[in-house]
């Protein structure tokens with residue numbers, strides 16, 4: 001049961017990661033940004049986006065799970081910043097030739113064994 005669920009999750013992760021990687025690679029190629037997507041640049045861009053994500057919560061105090069009091073615009077902004085972090089993370093893993101979805105699933109298994 002658990003094995004089947006893990007297999008399904010792995011399949012979904014792989015599909016999602018491949019789709020993201022493919023679209024990101026197409027986008028970068030179209031704009032001629034390939035040469036800028038070095039490990040260093042992507043890492044700095046990732047940190048920058050984590051900063052932008054943090055700014056959303058800066059000085060606001062704790063938020064309620066599910067963000068029931070947030071406006072649609074604020075939630076959309078949050079979605080965008082979270083996505084930017086994810087996209088740079090996927091780009092970075094692609095530069096290293098790593099399967100991030102698989103690595104994350106493996107890490108979850110390792111965490112559970114600790």
Ligand SMILES: Nc1ccn([C@H]2C[C@H](O)[C@@H](COP(=O)(O)OP(=O)(O)OP(=O)(O)O)O2)c(=O)n1
Nearest residue numbers: 024027028033036037052081083084085087088
């Ligand atoms: N060389 C680049 C530059 C950007 N992007 C993509 C990845 C992110 O999803 C998004 C980040 O774009 P911006 O740096 O313009 O950041 P924001 O979208 O957050 O804009 P702003 O900082 O104006 O809110 O664009 C990319 O793949 N490669």
